Amino acid sequence: MKICVLPGDGIGPEIMAEAVRVLQALDLDCEMAEGLLGGGAVDATGDPYPEATQRLAQDADAVLLGAVGGPQWDNLPREQRPERGLLGIRKQLGLFANLRPAVLYRELANASTLKPEVVAGLDILIVRELTGDIYFGQPRGIETRELDGRQERFGFNTMQYSESEIRRILRVAFAAARRRNRKLCSVDKMNVLETTQLWRDVASETAAEYPDVELSHMLVDNAAMQLVRNPKQFDVIVTGNMFGDILSDEASMLTGSIGMLPSASLDVDNKGLYEPCHGSAPDIAGQGVANPLATILSVAMMLRYTFAREDDARRIESAVKRVLAQGYRTADIYEPGTQRVGTGAMGDAVLAAL
Ligand code: IPM
Ligand code: MG
Numbered sequence: 130m131k132i133c134v135l136p137g138d139g140i141g142p143e144i145m146a147e148a149v150r151v152l153q154a155l156d157l158d159c160e161m162a163e164g165l166l167g168g169g170a171v172d173a174t175g176d177p178y179p180e181a182t183q184r185l186a187q188d189a190d191a192v193l194l195g196a197v198g199g200p201q202w203d204n205l206p207r208e209q210r211p212e213r214g215l216l217g218i219r220k221q222l223g224l225f226a227n228l229r230p231a232v233l234y235r236e237l238a239n240a241s242t243l244k245p246e247v248v249a250g251l252d253i254l255i256v257r258e259l260t261g262d263i264y265f266g267q268p269r270g271i272e273t274r275e276l277d278g279r280q281e282r283f284g285f286n287t288m289q290y291s292e293s294e295i296r297r298i299l300r301v302a303f304a305a306a307r308r309r310n311r312k313l314c315s316v317d318k319m320n321v322l323e324t325t326q327l328w329r330d331v332a333s334e335t336a337a338e339y340p341d342v343e344l345s346h347m348l349v350d351n352a353a354m355q356l357v358r359n360p361k362q363f364d365v366i367v368t369g370n371m372f373g374d375i376l377s378d379e380a381s382m383l384t385g386s387i388g389m390l391p392s393a394s395l396d397v398d399n400k401g402l403y404e405p406c407h408g409s410a411p412d413i414a415g416q417g418v419a420n421p422l423a424t425i426l427s428v429a430m431m432l433r434y435t436f437a438r439e440d441d442a443r444r445i446e447s448a449v450k451r452v453l454a455q456g457y458r459t460a461d462i463y464e465p466g467t468q469r470v471g472t473g474a475m476g477d478a479v480l481a482a483l
Pocket of ligand 2: 374375
């Protein structure tokens with residue numbers, strides 16, 4: 130098992146240290162190599178996804194990523210921003226299938242801002258297409274053009290999907306629904322956008338391959354509303370890159386604890402990049418208070434999807450449930466009556482539970 134470890138910026142290095150300890154405790158035969166991605170990489174090399182990291186990532190079976198970005202890099206030219214490193218690695222490795230589970234742990238039922246009865250037992254999976262759509266479509270840019278006889282700046286991006294790109298992400302989503310409650314909701318904006326009319330057509334065609342899964346369609350604005358009105362109506366949601374970006378943030382907040390959510394981004398052979406759904410939280414970086422559980426749960430996803438080690442994945446997930454049941458909480462999920470711990474102590478608790 131060759132794993133490329135990219136701690137990244139902000140709280141990234143702190144949470145990654147705990148995830149690596151958990152991985153090492155399983156005593157698997159794995160080889161880890163660490164690289165730079167994001168703001169730290171820009172500072173060191175001028176490139177948010179330097180060549181040395183590209184080689185490490187291409188050579189590995191899986192990539193574990195902390196988080197990238199921070200205010201000190203926000204004013205750099207676009208091609209040097211940390212986010213560009215993240216988009217670059219996704220595109221270069223062909224990681225088109227992004228799986229973002231939103232699960233509400235029983236012990237954290239009060240963490241959500243929604244009423245407990247609306248979210249209790251929530252367990253949905255968002256499957257987001259990750260290497261196409263308006264994120265990567267050409268042409269794009271900001272140009273000065275003549276409009277109504279005067280010069281004006283003009284911004285433009287291109288939303289686009291090929292039939293094959295849509296079909297392959299739909300197949301990942303149908304397969305995932307098959308392993309769960311066999312309900313798939315495909316989200317589009319077909320009442321306005323041709324690209325997503327094609328999306329809906331291909332989704333309906335692909336459904337014929339999965340007669341045991343119930344497919345429904347929903348417009349993205351309605352989906353945004355339904356996610357807060359009655360989120361438990363969903364099992365698996367599949368959508369394009371941009372709608373998925375937005376809906377997955379919304380879904381994560383239903384659980385009230387974005388610090389708990391892992392994600393996987395997979396290529397056609399299940400090589401994957403695994404990262405927490407949350408960002409680099411520069412405001413608390415270096416304080417030892419960040420929640421490492423999403424990164425630890427990302428290790429579980431890695432063992433499940435890339436290495437097909439379901440038993441080890443479950444061991445980690447059970448250990449996390451156990452520490453929550455024991456009452457350990459980092460600041461982001463703390464409530465009176467529980468025990469507030471820092472990043473390292475949370476890692477210790479998971480190791481003890483393992
Ligand atoms: C995400 C993030 C990224 C995205 C940013 C940091 C480029 O929001 O992973 O959801 O938009 O995909
Ligand atoms: Mg996002």
